[in-house]
Amino acid sequence: MDALLVADGRFGDSRAIGERNAARFVLGLRLMAQKETRHPEVLHRLSRLSREELLPLLGDPVLRNAFEDDMAKLENGRPDALGLAALAARLPLGTDGLGPCERMATPHVRPWPEYGPAWLWTEMNPADRVPGELSVRLRRLYDGSIEGGPAADPVIPSPDMCRRLSRGADLLTRLLPQVGPSVLRHVSVVGFTRGESADGPLQSLSGGDPLPSAILMAPERLTDPWTAAETLLHEGVHLKLFDALRSGALLRAADLSVPIPWRQTPWRLVRVLVALHFYVHMLVFQEAARHADDTLRAEFGDPPADEVVDEVSPDTEAARDGTYGTSLERARYLAGYVLALPEDHLTADGRRFLHWLLDALNLVHEDSGITPPAGVAGVVPVRPPAATGQAAVVRRSARAMARPMPEQGELLVVNTDTAAMHWLNARSWLIYSLCDGRDAHAVAAEYGRRSGAAGEAAHDHVAACMSELTAAGLLE
Template identity: 50%
Template structure:
């Protein structure tokens, strides 16, 4: 974990340091690391689905064997990613027979070595959203060639309308040349203001669609796909009226997509149903939704700090920044609407930060504490009135039962695994399981040593491998904690 700064630099320095900090953490900030973990999860998931899906197992295994460069366009294709997540969920729930992902993959050319995804190849004309800054493409009505393409295109439009919550919605709006130019300028402005964060969030966007939708909350401004339309964002054409509007929308939705990808490989809360009251909205939000909102508001405040200190060259090229932020209004009848509060990003970020700080230690996982510290420390760099982060150890949570001193420890076989040595992580699943398990470097080392030896031998071998004193309390704690979780997860057996 990076060493988070606590001093208050000048406004310009604060924006630069906040931009750097948002991309420093290997779990939640570093897009390359997030990408590596998701590719590993995709590769292992394909192998798990192939165990269950006899019909399409060859296509699933062939795809799993692709290089990262050839696998990435498939993982971040909106339809294939949606199929993958849905199939994995059904596999975990024991309801999967034949998966939708395998059926689509079986229809792809076996020798396909394209750097574009299957849905992208259906678009006519084919246009990149921000050439030179990333591979995102602009959605148009699909123009399929052949039966397999037709099914893929039809599913893409189903997901598009599902994301809009309107099965009768018209197809995507064809952007004007001016709108496309402003979209590209918005991406360039975002990277100019926040070089590291801008490039990072754009990396998580595969598809950009233009759409119109009316709802009780008003007309659509922008939205990110998430589960309904993965790796995608939708914009009202009016959001491309100026580069500044486009840049804010790209940061808003791109940061959501980045966090979505990060959360796929590391949970942050222990109780997914715990609720937090939100004074500018009716009802309450789950803790994970609080994190998602805080994550966005922190990014927004860093963008505005960078805009406020932007140099003359930026202003000459893109025009002056908007004079004031334009957040959505509090819902009528809420405490915020009655009291005239929580109408700025800073007010909302402070409130959400305070709610995160008030959570009991055991409410968050180790990753949850990590994300909270990252967001609260970044927030303090651009808002001196925000509550400061505090050091608190992550609660261990429910501990698996103890492992007795006798007997031997043996890895369960066969397994499918993906090793990420540069990140110190191993992703593994046993043939009899429908779940993936992430092992950190300590657990990975202990796991590798569970080759039939007893616990005492394991303590000594781990101490040597970790460079710790034999019999040290630290080595004993690492081994005991790792063994308990390995046995509880079914990766290791303890035979007496």
């Protein structure tokens, strides 16, 4: 089970996910430098940093938020409102492996250095070479990440809290030696806070766009190592999926409203998939906890005897019937709902994602009652070629920039007009590279020669790929 959850190259392999995010960051910086009129040289300089120098910037909550905000502005046709370059021009971007916000943390604490460069939100004191604006922006992101605003300032962790957090991470990585390190790799900062949510006192949350790469948790989550480990898994899984979804959409109807029997308010369909992803991981954690050996139990104590999930909301179907009180019941409901949707509601990546989760779910519980649909996950039927225009001369658009990822077998291409990112697999990459001014018949012939595809199959592959690349504005 542990191995299966990290095996998928798109959604499970944290190193591959990290490489895609780094490539997207670099290409996004290059695109912004084209649009930026005040500080383009800063963005060019950042885009040329080594991977080791780049990752602390990508994981910095303020810089990542500014980057994602600028990408959204470009996608919405607002290149005149970019803010990342002006911010980066005022920040020290050294080569010491620290992000700008991390430099303010006093003391500087890394809770699991062997698994990733996460740091703790301690006292945030702007140093002489870090402008106070950075602290103000970080606090603004903190305030905006908690529903209804925070009830208090961040809780500064004591040495004992730091030790307990590291102990929870140690338990997680020993209980799930593949999933544990994988999710921790997506955490940049851990902070402690107290607040209120619609469902009661805040237990924990993971930052998406509001507070990127960050986990906030109530100090009480450190009471015992099992709760700490579960919290790190819970929120780390969300951060991992957030990063994975930067390189592909799962849904064509993400805003579809879905009734949730244990909640009064319906969820958007995208939240259904996020929750299913979490519950499957939690079921694997629970199974591993049940089978914890004597060494782990002697060191960390016995795992909780009963599953602890957030309570169902009052006046709901679940509250009336006493149902949906376990992760398995909720996973069954969410998976069943998605499986019943029309096929066109999910993208090819969405179908692959669903198959992967259902494989894991059925490995944990053979009697889960969920049967994946027949067919190969993630495969889209080849569309028939157009009746005309197959011999047209085709070439790559000048309104595109690309970044190759040979280790992943992918090419990342951005349409500079729309700021839309497109991830080409090995087949699409090859076809795209052959569109250099030759006609479509010549492209198909050369593609067939290089790929070994038979004549008709090569023709179908090229016709379908060209149709998609043309629609994306990457071919002319």
